[in-house]
Amino acid sequence: MSKESELFLFSAESREELLGTLSAFESQITAGHGLRELANHSYQSAGHHFPRLAIIAADSGDLQTKVSRAIDKLSNGHPKITDTSGVYFTETPINANGQAKVGFLFPGEGSQYPGMLSGLLEKFPELNGILEECDTRNDSSAHLEKGFTRFFQAVETLTTEELSDIQDDLKRIDHAMFAILIADWMMFHTVCQLGIRPDTIAGHSGGELIALMVSQVLTGPDEQFHILCEGFRELGKFRPEGAPESRLLAIGKPAEFAAQIIDRASEEQGREIDAYVAMKNCPHQTVIVGTRESIDLVEKLIVKKGVIAQPLSIEQPYHTPLFAPYMSALRRMFEPLSFHPVDFPVYSCTTAELFPPDPEQIFELTAAHWECPVEFIQLIENQYRDGVRCFIEIGPRNHLSSFTDDILRSKKDTLVVPSNTERSNDFEQLQHLTAQLYIHGFTVDPSCFFDTTPAVAQDSKEAILTSHFEVMEEFLNLQHAVMNQYLSGTQPGPEPETFEEAPRPYPMVDEIVELVGGHRIVTRRTMLLEEDLFSDQHTVGGRDLSQVNPEQHGLPLVPMTFSIEMLAESAKILFPELVVTAMSRIKLYKWLDYSETGIANAQVVAELNAEKSTPDRLHLEAKVYHWKGSEGPDLKRPAATAVIELSSAFPAPPHSDQFAVSNERPCGVTPAQLYQNLFHGEVYQGVFEMGKFGDEGIEAQIGALPREALYRSNPDPKFVYDPVLLDVSLHPMCAWHLEQEDQSGRILLPIGVDRIEFFGNCPEPGTPFISRAKLVKETSRQFTQQVDVIDGNGQVWCKMIGSQYWRFYLPFRKFNFHGPKNIYMLSLDFEIPSHIGTAKILEIPEDLRNPVMQPIGAKVTLSESEYSEFQKLELPADRISQWLFGRITAKEAVREKWSQLTGEALYTADVIIEHTDKGRPVATKRGSKTPENFPHITLSHCGNTVVAIASDIEQVGVDIEKIVPREKSFLKIAFSPAELEILSSIDPEMLEWPTRFWSAKEAVGKALGTGLEDGPRSVEVIAVDQPTGVVTVKLANRPSPGYLDKGITVYTTVSDDMAIAYTICETLENAIQPDKFQYAGD
Amino acid sequence: MPEINEIMTDLAGILADFNGKEYYDPIGPDTLFMAELGFSSIDVVILGETLESHYQTDISFGDFIASMTEQNVQDVPVGALADYLSKTL
Structure with missing residues (x-):
């Protein structure tokens, strides 16, 4: 279509009714009503x-043609219409029950x-603002030789030479990557407008x-713009020495076919060729990449x-x-970027699963993506599996x-739609x-399709100023002069107040820096x-950890609500005559913890957002920073962010709604039991x-x-x-969690709140309230709840909407992980004689x-x-893990044994694990x-997996x-011919018993x-009782008296895919009867 | 060996309801695969499989695509495919 098209929407309660609606509509067309008028009417x-x-x-x-076609199809009972020229109908809507999930897919280079x-650009003028901003930053930093706007300029307005120039430029990695990122961002903005x-x-x-930027794992394209722009420019110039020229080939077959062809080419060449499956896009497309020579062979x-x-x-x-x-250059590009914990389901195209929550792991996976295949098929299948x-x-x-579409061809309950195609009008x-x-x-x-007025440009500060003046009285209440100065000027306002002049009435603010x-x-x-002391009483991991040192507690952290208090206090200092009526988009990226050797610091930066502010409500964009030592805050990595709203007065407190729950019953958790499972003092x-x-x-x-x-030092803090x-208002929901049958994933730590609304000031100590909490949403990694705090008059004092928690999966044993550590055990019993x-x-x-x-x-x-x-450990992560959890398991074995x-x-x-000079672990009792x-x-x-025995x-x-x-080579080294003979007779496939034998020797x-300092054959298996798993070993070449001629009993067993062997070096006569054994040579 | 007119009729029938999308305007030799039928590169591959299944023979669709690429044809008309098939089948 070359003319501007219109959208027409119809719904009815039945096919017959829909037919009636269309017939009536058809008569309106023939009556000569204008197209826009008809469209508005349908809407x-x-x-x-x-x-x-x-x-x-x-x-x-x-x-007319399309309405007639639709009437014809509906009359003939067609279950669906997918006319790509613009008629859509289905009698089986995919989201009729509102449960179907929507997945956004962002394309990359190409x-x-x-x-x-x-x-x-004309319909959504704010997109021009994005492009202008990009060009402005580009001009000021000269990242690219020419601006960005030209990539998005209508081709009809370009000369042949300009078009050719742009086509060449869009093949360069720096232009291509950046252009696609900006295009994706612009489209995301547009789709959100819908x-x-x-x-x-x-x-x-x-x-x-x-995808990571949109989900705020990478904070916003504005801040990362110049980093990525510079990075891609450097990457584009980077030419590794000696790197051969490469070729990419898209073939119309699945990845398995591509792999077979590569293998065939390698076989023909008598060597492995440098060709790889790079993108598993769909059953009918795989991209293979390799050196020019290798791809030529494959082609x-x-x-x-x-x-x-x-x-x-x-x-x-x-x-x-x-x-x-190229990876070193790529990693240098990524290093300055700020990665934050995930709080939105983002799937990795490398693993095809959700990104892990840890920012370090996200960084590694993001970098690794560039040298790992794109697993797009699995990514889509997994999202389908998860309800998209x-x-x-x-x-x-x-x-x-x-x-x-190709991947999900066999599914009948999916909808796949592009937001843009090259051939269609945008x-x-x-x-x-x-x-x-x-x-x-x-x-x-769809309202934007039925409104001919272009959207208001976001950078129109004059428009905001005008709307402010519409409510003069409120405007004057909101520091008229200050607002006017900010909105009309380009320079900051008055000189910063001196520290001495600024008020310091609040406990969470020590200093006003600016x-x-x-x-x-x-x-x-x-x-x-x-x-x-409030943090010393808020120690993650629990508080009842040691009898020897009752002051040993878990990790002290500043509670989320104290961070919120810090933000509110800073806002109140800036606008002392106003009240904080709400905070929204509260996100916590890292904990505020304490330095064990020095001091830690927290800093709040709060700035007025004039564009979002109105005469009766100011918006502040606020960030919390946290650091230890003297280095100062890393301004690229805030610990928390939030939007603070202030007004001249609190809104009238709403009356609390009736609190209804289904299957109402008494809660079996008392407050005392609740606090045994929390870490709060x-x-x-x-x-x-x-x-x-x-x-x-x-x-x-x-x-x-x-x-x-x-x-x-402050017994009367003025909050x-x-x-x-x-x-405290969040605690009752913890009792709710403790009452659930499935206790997995119920160690919760807060990661944010959508919105907190306040309807009154700080109450006096002793004031009673009611907390009403409801679960709003549950996923495998997050719980979201809503909490109302209600005063004695039945009015809401505070409402917390969308309070989000990250779920940690830790074992539950009578208590949860925070419970008393003389009862709680991480490990499970392992049955041994x-x-x-005790194992x-x-x-x-x-x-x-x-x-x-x-x-x-570790701390608990x-x-x-x-x-x-x-x-002080300086070991790889997995070795640290083994060090720590080996100890914990051994301690718990000791605890169990000692208790018996x-x-x-x-x-x-209170159980300490040390080592002798020879490295043997020894358990001692702490403090005595x-x-x-x-x-x-x-x-x-x-x-x-760790196993420990206390004996x-x-x-x-x-x-x-x-x-x-x-491997045969291992078997020959590890086992004597006699042992191999035993193994052959009991385990010809050599699947399990070689490992049992080896484990027994160890x-x-x-x-x-x-x-095994004398080698594996210094301990020789001489007999085995298969049903019991008991093996007998002899020591060869050992001067130890008493053992040379006697068999030592070792018990072996299998747990999942592990072989476990244990012994107390009993001699044969003290163990199982000898006639049950199979000896070598039998 | 089918006549080119027969092949065009076959193609029109296949393309009118292809890969989950319906196309109601007349499909003739000048109808363009991408601009008018909205074909993507995957659709091209699937069409090759569909035609091999329809005609029960290998049609070396890759050769057809390669020849269009060599001739720098940006958007292939249905007639070009019909012509190729009339010589191949």
Whole structure:
């Protein structure tokens, strides 16, 4: 269509009714009404019923034709219409029940083309602002020789030479990557204007960067713009020495075929050729990348088979090992970027699963993506698995939509729509997108198609000033002069106030670093644990950790609500005559913890956002920074961000709604039990009585607690709000979690709040309240809840909407991970004969291995000396993990054994694991003389599995090994001919018993305290009892008296895919009867 | 060997409802695959498979695409495919 098309929407409660509507509409067309008038009428009449129909038409004739076609199809019972010229209908909408998820897909390099999105610039003028901003920054930094705007200029306005120039420039990595990122960002902005929101996000190749930006893992393209621009420019100039020229080829076959062809080419050449499967795009397209020579060979084979193969005009060997020489330049590009924890489902195109939460891991995966294959097929299949049913490509062209359509061909319950195609009018394609989302019941706001007034430009400060003056009285209340100065000038306002002049009335602000009246404030606070008793009473990992040192607690952290208080106090200093009525988009990126050796600092920077402010409500954009030592804040990595709203008065408090829960029943968790499973000290224990409890939520009586013990030097802190009360209001939901049958993933730490609304000032201590909390959303990694805090008059004092928590999966054992550590055990019992001892086995929880939780695990299980040693470890991450969890498992084995012997319940941190000179682990009792009958220990780990035994016998040894097929060369070294004979007779396939035998040798070596220092054959298996797993070993060439001629009993077993062997070096006559054994030579 | 007119009729029938998309305007020799039928590169591959299944023979669709590329044809008309098939089948 060359004329501007219009969108027509229809819905009805039945097919017959829809037919009636269309027939009536048809008569309106013939009556000569204008197209826009007809479109508006259809929009006003269109409801939310099903079935729905949508038409896109350019003129009355086109509209008439399409309405007739629709009537004809509907009359003949067609279940769906997918007329790509602009008629859409279905009688089975995918999102009729509102449960179907929407996934956004961002394309990468290869999707850019000259003039892309040019058709949107007039309809969405703010997109011009984005391009102008890009050009301005480019001009000032000269990153690219020419501006960006030209890539988005309509091709009809270009000369042939200009077009050719642009086409060449868009093939360069720096231009191409940057142009596609900006195009994706512009399209995302546009699609959001249509009210479309994703439930998941993913990007293909370079599109993954914009996916991370959109999900705020990388904070906003503005801040990262110059970093990426400079980075891609450097990457584009980078030419690794000796790197051969590469070629990319897209073939019309699946990845398996491509791999076979590469293997065939290698076979023919008699060597491995340098060709790789780089992108598994869909069953009908795979991109292979390699050296020119290798791809030429592969192409010849492909062409012989008549398979479609198209060269791609990209020069770099992306997504293959050949990209390795570029990785140093790429990593340098990424290093300045700020990565934050994920709080939105973003899928990695490398792993095809969600990105991990840890920013370091996100960084590594983002970098690794460039030398790993793009697993797009698996990515789409996994998103489908996870409930995504609508896939929208957000960016130029429709490559990803085509791939996704192909991947999901067999599924009948999906919708795949591009937001742009090269051949269609840009605005019209949005109509097609809107039409298809509408008929399938997905949320979309089509109002922009029915309003001819262009959107207000975002940089129109004059427009905002005018609207402010419309309410003069409110404007004067809001510091008229300050606002006027900011909006009309380009320079900052008055000189900063001096420190002495600025008020310091608040406990969470020590210093005002900068104050530009009515515009900006920077406050700072020194964090010392000796002063911040409120943090000393807020220790993640628990508080009941040691009998020897009752002051040993988990990791002290500033509670989220105290960070919120810090923000509110800073805002109040800037605008003392106003009240903070709300905070929104609160995001926590890192904890505010304390330095163990010096001081830590927190800094708030809050700035007025004039564009979003109105006469009756000011918006401040605020960030919290945190650092230890003297270096100062890293301004690229805030610890938290939020928007603060201020007004002249609180809004009238709403009355609380009736709190209804289904399956209402008494809550079985008392406040005392609640606080045994939390890490909050007495100053926070403000839940007094549980109330209504049901499937969705819980209600409890809480109160504003005394404040004199929150700060060492300030017994009467004057808060803006009561951060303790806010924290307490979140506790009842923890009781709700403790009542759930499935306790997995219920260690929760806050990551943000969508919105907090305040309706009153800080209450007096002792004021009673009710907390009403409901679960809003649950995913595998997040819980979201809503909490209302209600005063004695039944009015809402505070509302927390969308309070989000990250879920950590840690074992639940009578208590959760925060529970008393003389009862709680991470490991599980492992059954062994009681005369050997007590055994524990631990599969190290993944969430305790990550760098966020691991230090907490160390803090709550280690003694002071062990913790000091832990902090100094300079080992790879997996070795640190083995060091720590090996100890924890051994301690728990000792605790179990000692409890059986004496009834004393030891704390994990009160058992110390040391080593003899020969490296043998020894358990001692912390803080007192170790009793003579204190258990002896042995431990072993394999991968993430640890096993430990506590025994009365000193010569105890255990070993765990993964059962894997063993090479013949290993077997020959490890085992004597006699042992091999035994193995052949009991395990001809050599699947399990070689590992058991090996494990038995290691266990004996440990028990004797020497290891296998004389080689594996120094311990020889001479007999085995298969049903019991007991093997007998002899020591060869050992001068140890008493053992040379006697067999030593070793017990072996299998647990999952691990072989475990243990022994206390019993001699044969003390163990199992000899006639049950099979001896070598039998 | 089918006549080119027969092949055009076959192609029109296949392309009118192809790969989940319907096309109602007349499909003739000048109808362009990308600009008018909205074909993507994947659709091209699938069309090759569809035609091989329809005609029960190998049609070396890759050779057809390669020849269009060599001739620098940006958007292939349906007639060009019909012509190729009439010589290949």
